[in-house]
Amino acid sequence: MPRAQKHIFVAYAADAATPLASFVAARLSLSPTEATALVRGGSVYIGDKRQRSAQHALAAGDRVTIYLAPAASEPAGEPERILVVFQNDDLAVIDKPAGVASAATRAGGERTVEDFVRRTFGKQARLMHRLDRATSGLLLVSRRAASRADLQQALAEHAVERRYLARVRGHVAVDEQTFEGRISVGGGRAHVSTDPRAAPAETHVRVLRRDADDTTLLECRPRTGRTHQIRVHLAHAGHPIVGDTAYGGTDAPRLLLHANEIVWRELDVRSSRVPRALAP
Known part of the structure; x- marks a missing residue:
């Protein structure tokens, strides 16, 4: 035993x-x-x-x-797998564990989501967006070049809704709000900027639960896809994500940010493995 x-x-x-x-x-x-x-x-x-x-x-x-x-406990042996949670002829939705890079780095030599996509769906398939290495959850895959333009346009026009779960430090006072701070990136880090040349960014946030450990569980819906957008907007508001030490969050075994749901037209897919600390 x-x-x-x-x-x-x-x-x-x-x-x-x-x-x-x-x-x-x-x-x-x-x-x-x-x-x-x-x-x-x-x-x-x-x-x-x-x-x-x-x-x-x-x-x-x-x-x-x-x-x-x-x-x-987590299963011993093999690292947590990337899962396919939905697929049809044109697209697929996969569930990425934390710690796996979306794309290859200069160092190379590690498994990536893009490698998984090619092995699983063939050379025509393309990963349509990315998640930070430390973030877990859902990603969209285009399976056929013939239908890819439609999905690319939907992403560009923010017609694909991505819903995240995040646990942040402190009790967020406002039940629903939208952060619209522009974001600049430099030295591998992002920050909210008043510079009009910085990229516009918009994140809608809704409180799901305020807990006794002085943390708040949030649903976050980014309307744009800037580098570290959710992490930066929440940190700037004084509520960094638990585990996000880069932006002022408390230390934890992992970043408590999870891409939980993707909605587009008739598609509505939810993650098959929400981290326990982020369960609504």
Whole structure:
């Protein structure tokens, strides 16, 4: 029988007084409900003592050990696979795990989404847009050159709606809002700019849930596709994405941003594997 997976973390000064369940949720990218269940179920220890109180306040230097049952852990062995979640004669929708590059880098030597597209759908197929390496979720693939122009035009005119899930630091006060800050890119980073030459960018944001760990789960709908657009707009608003250390987010095992849904004409496809910490 597979053994439970053991995770050990140390609480630092910044973690002092943090409720135990909130600490567990942040370190393992779990939802608050899942983290609370782990604590109350006896799977979390502070030092050598089991702690079942989800609200137990941590002290700096506390050694927190978490035991995860095999079913709750990621599968061992092969890296998480790219999945095909929809296909017809003209297009496909694939589900990319975090950590996989959309396209080859100069260094080369790693698997990419573009490689997967060629192997799976043939030389005619083309990946129609990209996700950052750290972002997981859905991507559109054109399978035939004959019908590609239609999809290209739809993307250019922002007729294809892409809906993301993001968990951000702090409680977002406004239930629905639209960010329209222009975005400039330099040195591999993007930022909101007042320069009229910067690229226009628009992101609509809706609050799905405000949680007790001082984070907010959001649905984000970018109308444009600028570099790091969602990440930059949220960070500029004072609510960086959890795990997005490049833009001021707290450290976490992964960036909590997931491309969850693609809508275009009759097509409405949702991701087959939403990260637990982003479950609505």
